[in-house]
Amino acid sequence: MRRLGVACLLLLLLLSARVPRSCARDTTPDSGFDCCEGDVLLLLDSSGSISFYEFSRMLHFLSDLLRPFHVGRGHVRVALVQVDTEPRVEFDFDAHSSQNELQDALLRTPQLRGDTMTEKALLLAQRLLWRPAGQKAPPRVLLWLTDGVEPGNVEGPISALHKEGVSVLAVSTGHSNYQVFSRAVTPPIKQHLYFVDPDYMDIITKDLREAITDLICTECLHVRDVTSHSALLHWQAILIGGLSHYELQYGETESNSDTYRKLTLSPDHTWTEVTDLQPDTHYGVRLTAHTPYSTHSTTLSAGFTTLPDLICTDCLQACDVTSHSALLHWQAILIGGLSHYELQYGETESSSDTYRKLTLSPDHTWTEVTDLQPDTHYGVRLTAHTPYSTHSTTLSAGFTTLPDVFYPTTVMVSESGPDRLRVSWSPVQSGRVEWYRVEFGPIPRGDVRSVTLSRSQSSVLLTQLQPDTHYLITISAVHSSGQEGAISVKACTEEVLPGVHDLGLTQMGFDSVKVDWRTQEQAAGLQGYWVKWETGGSSPSSSSSSRYLPAQTLSTVLTHLNPTTRVCVSPVYRTARGEGLCCTTHTHTAAS
Incomplete structure (x- = not known):
């Protein structure tokens, strides 16, 4: 019986890897938050449905969100519960008494990558937030951050939190059931429920922080x-x-x-x-x-x-510089009204008359400049214009873009088997790349392994894999500068397909036989068996017949057979048929 190949889905995912040049961030709390007092519990989805990149974006979002608050008893206490197969308390309310401690703990939080057991995590959060009846306590807030995949039955625990006076806010970064989340959050929904792409979470930071402030800074x-x-x-x-x-x-x-x-x-x-x-x-x-x-x-x-009139010379900074873009950050100079910023930037070797220009509203404190040339020095000028004023403030800065990062653009998977996959990539840029790193692990969870290869190699055979399993494979090209470019594919190993053996035919009557068989082993993906035979002899009306039997059946009786009938049995698996066997009956004799 011909063995069918296993169909594998190849999905190319370009990953833009870069070496960040981050601006220094001030972790000093804002004096405007002195009077805030309350307990904020972060319920963070740490399950396998969230990618490592998305989880990192969530942690940095929480870091920015909480940075202005004074941390500790008498101010804002923060606890973190991770949603996983077995939810765990990453740190409780009394773990950190300063903003620096909190920032360090948040950004070092490991992803657990288990199942999304939100209901169990909410029960754990409820115990942390519980206060005895009649005891005066500061406001309590639960902030639920998730990708929205399979939140489970959360209405019971959420309702209990509402009854205990806990305010619930939610941020979803992916697939979400609006009805579930709108019932979960504390009204007003518009201020307490957010749906946002992981790459653009910063756009909700200010609104969400103000929503939390309104709850815990009630007399400010x-x-x-x-x-x-x-x-x-x-x-x-x-x-x-x-x-x-x-x-x-x-x-x-x-x-x-x-x-x-x-x-x-x-x-x-x-x-x-x-x-x-x-x-x-x-x-x-x-x-x-x-x-x-x-x-x-x-x-x-x-x-x-108030700010000094003389603006500091380093108030305009270029951060996260890549080969083709840069983020520009500056201190606020303007507020509201008809004021605006004018941003000019261009290659320093060119005339300033050729600089590109952008007009930005007064609430801007950052922008991204794109379509830049690699390995090129740029100059930037930011001018703050105020109507009815003859004075304008100009900030300036310069930066150099990184050299271009080269990486494979095409990936192929071949030699697929139950325990192996061969991965090949092109083009090979041995003159630009120091070495390649291939990382692979089962989806959605499992151990990730890594192989390091020389710059001249363009393929590798991955072995000791699990059968019938999807793998995420990432090929990274590492440059001498430390920069990396990467491309990823999803590929699947083949299913194990044990064949039929010990096929026997036992005559039961003049035109009937009993068919018995066994398989080499009971494979996990076995669905059943196809039994096929011919009827009607050599007459014009002769035809083939077949019968499908469930996996637990290892025999069947065939009737109305001609003197010589060929009988075949083959196993059926989830993705293909396994190897079958055939035997022929003879008139009034034992099966051959």
Whole structure:
């Protein structure tokens, strides 16, 4: 019986690997978050349905999200529970008492790559967040971060958390059931539920941080978008209509509070801008909510320092430089209104008149420049324009793009067997590449193995593989500079297909026989057996007949046979037929 080949799916996945040149990040908490107090539990999906790259993006997103908060007792306590086959507490609320400790723990979190047992993880989170009835406790927030694949039956644990006063927020980076997540989060859904691509998680950082702030910083006066001459003040609504009003006082802290400037604001205000400030000066702010016919008033206070007029020379930085792109970061200089930034960049050897130009809104603090030439030095100028002003501030920087990273563009898989795969790639660039690294592991989980090959090799035979298993294979070209370029494929090994042996025919009557057989071993993928025979002798009406039998059946009786009938039995597996056997019956004799 002809053995059918196993069909394998090859999916080319180009991976852009690069050596990052990251900007230094300040882990000093923002003074505007001094009054925040609460417990934030991170429920992080660490299952095998999430790629290593996506998991890394999630960790960096959480790092940026939590960076402004003061960490520790009396401020914001953070715990991390990983969702896995057996969910585990990566660290509890009292594990870290500083922002530096928290950042280090977050970015070192290993991926577990098991099953998505979210329900069990929520029960574990519920125990960490539990507080005795009647005990006064700071606000509690659960932030669920997942790719949305098979969340399971989460409604029970989520409902219990809601009843205990825990606010639930969710971020999904992939396949998601909106109904499940919208029922899980605490209203308002628009502020507490986000669907985002892993590559662009930074676009929700500000909104999500403000949602958390609104929950755990309930009595705060926030100072934002501070420049050298202005600042924005934000607060949660305290007053509702009527004759109520806010009184805002602000001034230099070194001056007498009697000299503070005063503003009266209507009760529907939740923010205002203070202007005409002095640069590099510390200011104090007091916001008092007045209600008529009441002897009690609520006062919030805050402080901030304006930026110096002379902007630092390194405030414009080029980060994550590759051969064709770079990220530009700068400190905020403008806020709102009709202000804008003008960005100019080009090769330093060219005239500045040929520089490309971009116009950016005042809320920008970074942008990416692309379509650059490899191994080329670029100059950048960022000018902050303010309407009705004759003065503009210009920042400048320079950077050199990396040389081009060469890597294979074509991958082929051949010699597929139950325990082996041959992988070949092209083109081979021995003059540009130092060596190749081939990494391979079963999907969705399993040990990843690695093979190192010389620059001249273009293929490798991977052995000791599991049968009938999909593998992710990545070929990385490593350059002397440390840069890497990689390409990946998915390929599958063949199924083990044991054949039939000991086929026997026993005559049961004038035109009937019993067919018995055995297989070499009971393979996991065995589906059943095809039995085929001829009927009708040599007459014009002769024909072939067949019968399909389940895997547990090892015999059958055939009737109405001609004197010499050829009987064949072959096993059927999930992907192909195995090797079969045939025998011929003879009139009034034992089967041959």
